[in-house]
Amino acid sequence: MKKVAVALHATDEFDINSVVHLKTLDYIHVDVMDGIFVNNTMLNLEVFKQLSxxxxxxxxxxxxxTNPQQYIEKIYEYTTAIFFHYEVEMDKSSIIRAIRKFDRKIGMVLNPPTPISEIIPFLKELDFVLVMGVHPGWSGQTFIPNTISKVKELATYKDQYSFEIDVDGGVNLENARKLIYADILSSSSTILKATNPNEVINSLRNT
Incomplete structure (x- = not known):
């Protein structure tokens, strides 16, 4: 059985009342964007406190x-895990150490063009690997089909290393059934726009 996360945005428009009814989730996933690493800005860190x-x-x-270390100390107390992108132009090991300093679980995120082989040296340090099913920055994009084969390839390393596979971006009930090697499904639109979100969460969990 998979775990399910709702993907939310750290925007000024965030309304806690829009999500308090989502009681069957396994995780809450909050996107933070600086407008530089991706072409969108979501920097209302108060969202973490509200959700907590x-x-x-x-x-x-x-x-x-672009600089994950700038945010870690500001949000760690409200989080269980902190994910950062492999593609940042910073020393990845120093970011991992910064997250570990606050005793939080560590996730590394792969954008669609990045091959699994790039992150193999870091797997021993990670609790999660998140495979993006779309190019980061905007909700509602179409799921990129080769995400499925990337997840399958990544899963071959799970016997050797201890990490969970998360998939985020474009996840819906149809492609979730094909993501058989994923441990966590993170979805925004599929859950939040549903007539019965908790029913959709349970359906995703059982794909």
């Missing part, structure tokens, strides 16, 4: 930013 006060569900911070 409203939920006991673990919170994941997904940092789509």
């Amino acid at each position: 006060n409203a939920f006991t569900i673990p919170i994941i911070a997904h940092l789509m930013v």
